Amino acid sequence: MQSEINQTTGPFTAPAVSEAGRILADGTAVLSVRNLKKVYQADGGPMEAVRNLTFDLRPGELVCLVGPSGSGKTTLLKCISGLMAPTDGEVLLDGAKVTGPPKKMAVVVQEYGRSLFPWMRVRENVELPLRNQRMPKAERDRLVDEALEAVGLSHVPLSYPWQLSGGMQQRVAIARAVAYRPEVLLMDEPFAAVDAQTRADLEDLIRTVWRKLGVTVLFVTHDIDESVYLGERVIILSSSPTVVQEDLIIDLPADRDQLNTRALPRFTELRHHVYEQIQRAKAGHRPAAAAH
């Protein structure tokens, strides 16, 4: 496609390593990260955590971001969500520069226990951001009902979060984010604190909700299998100071399920390739264009 550059597809017999993230030249990107750089002022002097990150998300994409520990995933998400200013470069949402937490974005984090209000019932937790927007009650009720239905929690609207399992609490957090109808949903290792079975269920839930609502999702994970299973694209970060190591198209069927998709030879190829790239990143390999 003419408007898209620097993306990689398989097969991987001779993998082409892209040297930057995908850039959409036709102005259709909903989220753009441009030459993003972050230098922290640490005890030992300036610390260049992120050197140069550039990539675009088109509306309705589900993109996973993986990288070695300390590669700047959290730093990048803080900059995208407007919680921290980059040292250089910019983040654009619908073409407008992000300078603080944007209204069109919602974030789901790992610590569901801390993101829900324990004194509020499930329904009230989901409704809160809509109340803050002063949305009329009938509209609020409809969006909350839909969100609870989408995450399979219609039967517990009056429970308190602490009466629910960890996986159910994370579903409440997801319902709250989707009820808000964000344009972009950021997810920062959202399933890292739940058991393996619950995690598999939540992964399927995310793909179902994503396909149903058409929201754009940027999903950060350190789990390679999870990134391949969930994503339509996987952006692999280098070690710090961070650049995009590779921007990979995941050409698996849109209908995915835990048993059959993970048993596909293509799934194995893709996970193998991402694993290799992470190992290269850990060993200090950087794309040629980012050597300086």
Ligand SMILES: Nc1ncnc2c1ncn2[C@@H]1O[C@H](COP(=O)(O)OP(=O)(O)OP(=O)(O)O)[C@@H](O)[C@H]1O
């Ligand atoms: N406030 C800070 N001051 C100084 N250095 C920082 C600060 N926050 C992060 N760093 C450094 O920046 C680099 C990137 O950190 P960051 O937490 O963004 O990476 P990460 O990929 O999210 O890590 P992990 O996968 O381990 O959670 C690391 O070397 C980290 O030590």
